[in-house]
Amino acid sequence: MHRPGCAQPQHRAPSDPPHSHHRPTPQLHPGAWWLWSLGLGTAATRTTNPLLLTLLITTSAYVVTTCRPNTPWSRSYTAFVKLALAVLLIRLAFTTFLGSPLPGTHVLLTLPELPLPDWAQGIRLGGKVTAETLTFAFYDGLKLATLLICVGAANALASPSRLLKSLPGALYEMGVAVVVAMTFAPSLIADVQRLRAARRLRGRPDSGLRGLLQVALPVLEGALERSVALAAAMDARGYGRTADVPPRVRRTTTALTLGGLLGVCAGTYGLLTADGGTYGLPVLLTGLTAALAGLRLGGRRTPRTRYRPDRWTTRACLVAASGATVAVALAVAATQAPAAALNPGVIPLTAPTLPLWPAAAILVGLLPALLAPHKEPS
Numbered sequence: 001m002h003r004p005g006c007a008q009p010q011h012r013a014p015s016d017p018p019h020s021h022h023r024p025t026p027q028l029h030p031g032a033w034w035l036w037s038l039g040l041g042t043a044a045t046r047t048t049n050p051l052l053l054t055l056l057i058t059t060s061a062y063v064v065t066t067c068r069p070n071t072p073w074s075r076s077y078t079a080f081v082k083l084a085l086a087v088l089l090i091r092l093a094f095t096t097f098l099g100s101p102l103p104g105t106h107v108l109l110t111l112p113e114l115p116l117p118d119w120a121q122g123i124r125l126g127g128k129v130t131a132e133t134l135t136f137a138f139y140d141g142l143k144l145a146t147l148l149i150c151v152g153a154a155n156a157l158a159s160p161s162r163l164l165k166s167l168p169g170a171l172y173e174m175g176v177a178v179v180v181a182m183t184f185a186p187s188l189i190a191d192v193q194r195l196r197a198a199r200r201l202r203g204r205p206d207s208g209l210r211g212l213l214q215v216a217l218p219v220l221e222g223a224l225e226r227s228v229a230l231a232a233a234m235d236a237r238g239y240g241r242t243a244d245v246p247p248r249v250r251r252t253t254t255a256l257t258l259g260g261l262l263g264v265c266a267g268t269y270g271l272l273t274a275d276g277g278t279y280g281l282p283v284l285l286t287g288l289t290a291a292l293a294g295l296r297l298g299g300r301r302t303p304r305t306r307y308r309p310d311r312w313t314t315r316a317c318l319v320a321a322s323g324a325t326v327a328v329a330l331a332v333a334a335t336q337a338p339a340a341a342l343n344p345g346v347i348p349l350t351a352p353t354l355p356l357w358p359a360a361a362i363l364v365g366l367l368p369a370l371l372a373p374h375k376e377p378s
Contacts, residue, residue: 039323080152263287
C-alpha cells in the first residue's frame with residue numbers, strides 16, 4: 001500500500017537480453033592481397049587490349065572501394081591512380097613531340113620539325129603525328145598504368161605493419177626498410193591534408209607558394225619526430241640482433257638464396273619471352289623452392305616472436321587463387337587466342353574487340369569483394 005501523494009514506484013520493464021557477441025570476421029592475410037594484385041598485374045603484362053586493361057582497372061578499383069580499411073595508408077590508391085594517369089600522358093607527349101619509328105598513314109597534325117646533326121639519326125623532334133603512333137603509345141602506356149594501379153591496390157588493401165609481421169625472419173630487416181618507405185608517402189599526404197585543413201579553419205592561406213612553404217616546415221618536423229620515435233622503438237625492441245649459427249649453415253643459406261633468386265629471374269624472363277615458354281616455368285619453380293629453403297635457413301639468425309600472427313585462412317587462399325587464376329588465364333590466352341584479340345594491331349588501324357573468355361576470367365578477380373563485402377577494421 002502506497003501513501004497518497006507519494007510517487008508510485010516505477011516498474012521497469014525487464015531488460016532486453018544482451019546482444020549476442022558475434023566473433024569478428026578475421027582479417028585477410030596481407031600476403032593474400034599482394035598475391036591477388038600481383039596476379040592482376042601479371043595479367044596486364046600479357047595484353048595491350050585497352051578493353052581488357054580497362055576491365056582490370058575497374059576490377060581492382062571495385063575491390064579497393066569495397067574492402068579497403070579506413071586508414072591513412074589506404075588512401076594511397078588515389079595517388080597511384082594519379083601517377084598512372086601522369087605516366088600515360090607523358091607517354092603520349094613523348095610520342096607526339098619526339099616522334100616514333102612506327103609508320104602511319106592517318107596524319108592528325110604536323111608539328112615544326114627541328115633539324116638534327118648526323119650523329120642523332122633515328123631521333124626526330126616534331127614532324128608528322130599519326131593516329132597509328134598515338135594509338136600504339138596509348139596501348140603501351142595503358143599497360144604500364146594498369147600495373148601501377150594494381151600495385152596501388154595492394155598498398156591500399158594490405159596493412160604494411162601486418163605484412164611486416166608475416167615476413168620470414170631472414171627478410172625482417174629488409175622488410176622494415178620497405179614498409180617504412182611505403183608508409184612514408186601516405187603519412188606525408190595525411191599530414192599535408194591535416195595542416196591545410198587547420199590553416200583554412202584559421203583563415204590562413206593554404207595554397208600558393210606562401211602556403212606551401214608554411215605547410216612544408218611542420219610536415220618536415222613531423223617526419224623528423226616520427227623518425228626519432230621509430231628509431232627509439234626499434235632500439236628498444238632489439239632490432240638488428242642476430243644469433244650464432246654454424247658457418248656451414250651460413251654458406252648453405254647464401255648458396256640457396258642466391259641460386260634461387262637467379263633461378264627466379266631466369267624463369268621470369270623465360271615466361272615473359274616467346275622463346276622461353278618451355279623452360280621458364282620449371283626454372284621459376286626450382287628457383288622459388290631454393291629461395292624459400294634459403295630464407296627458411298636464414299631465419300635462424302634472426303630470432304623473433306610474433307604477437308597474434310596472421311593465419312592463412314580459406315578466404316585468404318581463395319583471394320590469392322582468384323588473382324592467380326586471372327594471371328594464368330591471360331597467359332594461356334596469349335598463347336592460344338588470336339594475336340589480334342589480346343594485342344590489337346595498329347597497322348592497319350583497327351578497333352579493338354573484347355574477347356569473351358579472357359574477359360570472363362578477369363571477372364574472377366572480383367571474388368575478394370564477395371568474400372570481404374564490408375570494409376575491414378583498421
